[in-house]
Structure formats: C-alpha cells, structure tokens
Amino acid sequence: MQLASVLPILYRLLQPRFSNCLWSGDDNSRAIALTFDDGPHPRYTPELLAVLDRYQIRASFFWLGACVNRSPEIAKAICDRGHWIGLHGYDHQSFPLLSPIQLRDTLEKTQAAIYTACNLPPEQVRDVRPPNGLFTPKILKYLLQWNYRPVMWSVVPVDWTRPGISTVTQRVSQQVKNGSIIVLHDGAYGGQDVAATSEILIPQLLQKGYQFVTIDTFWQPVKIKNS
Template sequence: MQLAPFYPILYRILKPIFPTCLWNGDEASPTIALTFDDGPHPEYTPQLLKVLDEYQIEASFFWLGVCVDRNPSLAKEIHQRGHWIGLHGYHHHSFPLLTPDELKQSLQKTQTAIANACQIDRDRVRDVRPPNGLFTPKVLQLLHQNNYRPVMWSVVPEDWVRPGIAVASNRVMANIGNGSIIVLHDGCCGGQDVSAIAANLIPRLLQKGYRFVTIDELWRQKHP
C-alpha cells in the first residue's frame, strides 16, 4: 500500500509536536528547497546534476556515508557545484533502532567520509535527516546535544516506490507551498526516476514563481 496520501496528514501532526526539527521555511516567502536522500549514486546522481545545472538550481543532498566512501570524487564534485550537504547516517538504518553510541558513530563516520571526500571541516556538516523519517524524542535529544540540526520535510511524493514520473511530480505540485521542503531520492530506491522527476518539476515550479534555496537558507529564515 502506498502511503503518499498520509504524508501531508503526518506533516501537520508531527510539525507542532517536534518544533526543533526543520519542517519548512518561511511560509511568507516563495522559497522552496529541493532535497535528495540516499546518494551519491554513480549513475543516478550525475544524471540529476545535469538537470540541476541546466536550471542553475542549488539543491541539498543528505548522504549515506557508505555511498560517499564508494564515490568520493562524485561527492567532491557535488560540493564544488555549490549544493548543500547533510547527513543520512552511514548505512540506511532507522535511528531509533540504533543505540546512542551506534547512532553517534554512524553520524561521525559519515561526517568524516564527507570531510575527506570534499576536503572540508567535518564540523560544517551538521544537518541530519533520519532515514525513513523515523526518530524519537531521545534521538532528537542526542542530535541536539551533539550540535546537529534535524531536518525533515513537508512534501513527500513517495518516489522510492516508483509510482511513475507524472504521478510523483503531480503529488509534489498538489502539496507545494511557500517554504516547502521536497524530498526525493537519488539512491538505489527511486534514483532511476529522479532526474526525469526533477526535469518535470523544476520548470513547473519556476513558472509558479518559486525560488529554490538550500536547507541552510531555510534555517536562516527560521532563525535570522
């Protein structure tokens, strides 16, 4: 069963309960963030980058450390193009299933992989999106204690089950609004369609007057 119809409901329920997560940007500003999880992937991510380059879009990527270690040159290229980088854990393991030490090690190992690949200070990479969107108050407490910034989403087209390019794109368009954070996937699950979905969505969103920004800019909107 596809869960896409329930994500807008979950968003409205969870957002006020966990206000320290970034769920969206400024609702008075026509800015949106295009974000991608589970990469970098050696085939799907370069296809996506061509689309982003065509429209000069700066996106935000939440990487798995294992994928960074497998594709360090690609990770460096993405960073050099000006895209924002965040953490998704070393492996795609739901954070509540990890012990506090395992979670801390997973995030630190991913930071190190990104720092080595992109030649940047590891402390600059502190935005975290939990795999599967799953977290607990205890997980959030650990993230805040270790100076991480938890990032969620407001528009989820469930592209990882591959409902079709038109379906995924139309789901985004039906739920988009000022400050929206769109989550897509450029990894093994969903990455096959990601460049085509992006190519479908971006001109439609630009036509509606939206401006694409990074997750970091959305944080600055929330805490000027």
C-alpha cells in the first residue's frame, strides 16, 4: 500500500488519540488551511509566493531554521505579506531521535533565526509541526510544557516524492473537506512543483466554496489539555 493511501487512515486513528495536536479545523465551516513545510527555498518559495499573491491567499509556513538563515530576505517577504509562521525544527531531524535538550535547542534556534530575519519575537512563533509527522507522547508533553502548540494535518498528498502535479492535485481534491489542513512542501523535496500545483489547486478549491485561513484561526476554539 502506498504512503498516500496510508496517511488518511493514520489520520483517522491518531486524531482522537492525540487530541492535544491540531489536526483540523471546524468541520462545520468551509474554512481550510493551506500549509507549506521545509522552506524557505531561494527558488521555489518566491515562485509559490507569486501564486499566493495573485489569488490573495494567506497560507501557513512551517520553516526550517537553517533555511531561514540561508534565505532571510525571502522569509521577511513572506512575513511582510501576513502569512502565518510556524516551526519545523532547525534542520529536519526527527524529534524522536533528539534528547529533550536537543529538541528544545532545535526549536529555539529556529525561533532565533525567524526573529533575526522577520523581527517576530519567539512568543509569536510557537506552532510546531514535527518533521515527517513523527512524535511521541513524551514529545507532546515537552512541547506543551514549553508553551508550543503541536500542529499536524488532515490532507497529505505526498508531494515530496514528486508523483506529478496532476496526481497531487487529484489527491487533495479527493480528500479535502471542511476544516482540512493541507500539507505541501516548498523545500528541496517537492518544492519544484509547488507553485504549479498551487496554481491549479487554489482556484479549484475556491470554486468549490472553500475559504483559505491560516493555522491560528483553527486554534481559536481549541482548548489545549496540559496532560
């Protein structure tokens, strides 16, 4: 079974078990969130940004601190347009492989990079998406203790394997529903197609009556459990 087929099943299994994570928004609302991981990238992210500008869409970006340090001007351009910014670790190391000290360090280094590039203070950048979507209950406990907010997903078309733009857009169209959190990538893996994919997806979803919002909108009705 392909990963693209497994992920929707995992979502249904994990969402109720790990309710401290944000998996989706309100299923009674047509609001959806378009999110991008692994950037900013010096080539792919500006191409994507042009598409978002054209449709006046605000998205959410989960950044790698190393990439922010390499492309601070692109990071600032994204922030200046009002897109939402979250953390994806400093260099995409899987969180379960890190000690608590290393985990906190990778998040704080990324916050520091974002502050330098965008002047966003750390307390405003506390949404965290674990690289590869991998976490443990202990990791979630640490994130909550440190006042971070874990963000997951409900629609993952596995674009980083580059199955083709039409395949990615078809997977999203088949899975999207009210409150969906869609994950695409604007980094080294998958970013080659992200602008072209978004150019097709955004008008399709708008035509279906969906409204694009940023991740912070989905947190508003959510009560975090500190246990």
